[in-house]
Amino acid sequence: DQQVKQNSPSLSVQEGRISILNCDYTNSMFDYFLWYKKYPAEGPTFLISISSIKDKNEDGRFTVFLNKSAKHLSLHIVPSQPGDSAVYFCAASGLGIQGAQKLVFGQGTRLTINP
Amino acid sequence: DGGITQSPKYLFRKEGQNVTLSCEQNLNHDAMYWYRQDPGQGLRLIYYSQIVNDFQKGDIAEGYSVSREKKESFPLTVTSAQKNPTAFYLCASSIANSGGAMKQFFGPGTRLTVL
Numbered sequence: 260d261q262q263v264k265q266n267s268p269s270l271s272v273q274e275g276r277i278s279i280l281n282c283d284y285t286n287s288m289f290d291y292f293l294w295y296k297k298y299p300a301e302g303p304t305f306l307i308s309i310s311s312i313k314d315k316n317e318d319g320r321f322t323v324f325l326n327k328s329a330k331h332l333s334l335h336i337v338p339s340q341p342g343d344s345a346v347y348f349c350a351a352s353g354l355g356i357q358g359a360q361k362l363v364f365g366q367g368t369r370l371t372i373n374p
Numbered sequence: 375d376g377g378i379t380q381s382p383k384y385l386f387r388k389e390g391q392n393v394t395l396s397c398e399q400n401l402n403h404d405a406m407y408w409y410r411q412d413p414g415q416g417l418r419l420i421y422y423s424q425i426v427n428d429f430q431k432g433d434i435a436e437g438y439s440v441s442r443e444k445k446e447s448f449p450l451t452v453t454s455a456q457k458n459p460t461a462f463y464l465c466a467s468s469i470a471n472s473g474g475a476m477k478q479f480f481g482p483g484t485r486l487t488v489l
Contacts, residue, residue: 268414293477302378302464302480303417348416352476361432362478364409366416 262286263351265365273373278336280368282349285330289351293362294323294334297346306347307334339372346370377401378481380465385486387459395450395484397465406448407466407478410434417464423448452486459488 264283272278282292290311295303309316309323309332316323322335336343349365378399387393399406405424409417419432423442437456442448448467452459462485466478 265416291476295480300383300462300483300485302380302466302482305477305479308477361419361422362476364417366414 261366262289263349263363263365265347265349265368267368268366269369269371271371271373272339274341275338278334278339278343278370278372280334280336280347280349280370282332282334282365283330284332284351284363286351286353286363287330289353289363291352292323292325292332293350293352294321295348295350296343297348297367303348336370339370341372341374344370344372378465378467378479380463380481380484382484383482385484387486387488389488390454392451392453393459393486395452395463395465395486397448397450397481398446399448399465399467399479399481400446401467401479402445403467403469403479404445405468405476406442407468408432408438408440408448408450409464409466411462411464411483420450420463459486461486 262285293308294306296306297303307318307321307323309325325332346367346369348367350362352362381396407422408420418434420438421440423429439451464483465481468476468478
């Protein structure tokens with residue numbers, strides 16, 4: 260039962276354009292969402308997060324949007340840069356979901372920025 | 375500087391041998407986690423520990439064992455009972471909280487190959 264889904268395994272974007280990565284979740288108990296970025300053979304690094312009381316959070320070139328009614332969140336990167344090429348994981352957590360301390364991860368989307 | 379270390383970076387073992395992966399953190403985090411990453415499957419939780427001398431099974435605990443004798447250390451043993459042990463293993467830690475909102479910090483990972 261995949262509670263967090265990233266339906267696009269890969270995405271290719273031109274340098275300078277906007278990258279939009281999508282994530283869907285099924286459990287309405289999730290109340291905190293995170294995006295991680297991962298390079299090959301390295302651990303994921305935290306990118307940006309959003310609480311369910313908000314619908315948007317922005318940090319520099321990165322913006323996360325949350326649509327609770329649709330159980331959908333997206334990560335926007337603008338402008339996209341070659342260094343953004345990586346695998347992006349969406350993750351969700353919430354009090355009472357299998358214990359308050361656990362994150363549930365999506366399968367990841369491989370983003371490639373083309374020059 | 376603070377962080378999470380995993381050693382070794384690459385590990386090779388013969389089939390049928392147990393192997394222990396090291397994870398150490400100096401972030402003073404209470405909670406620690408072990409994940410496994412396989413191609414196209416994202417991060418799957420093996421075991422987690424919210425406090426010293428206590429740990430819980432994650433989603434794919436079969437064939438693995440852990441211990442948490444010190445706050446800083448959370449070693450993972452991959453036993454011969456694990457049917458498909460070849461994978462990239464990631465250790466993470468986080469500050470314990472009761473609010474559900476959490477951010478996990480990841481180590482660099484260990485690539486285990488069983489021959």
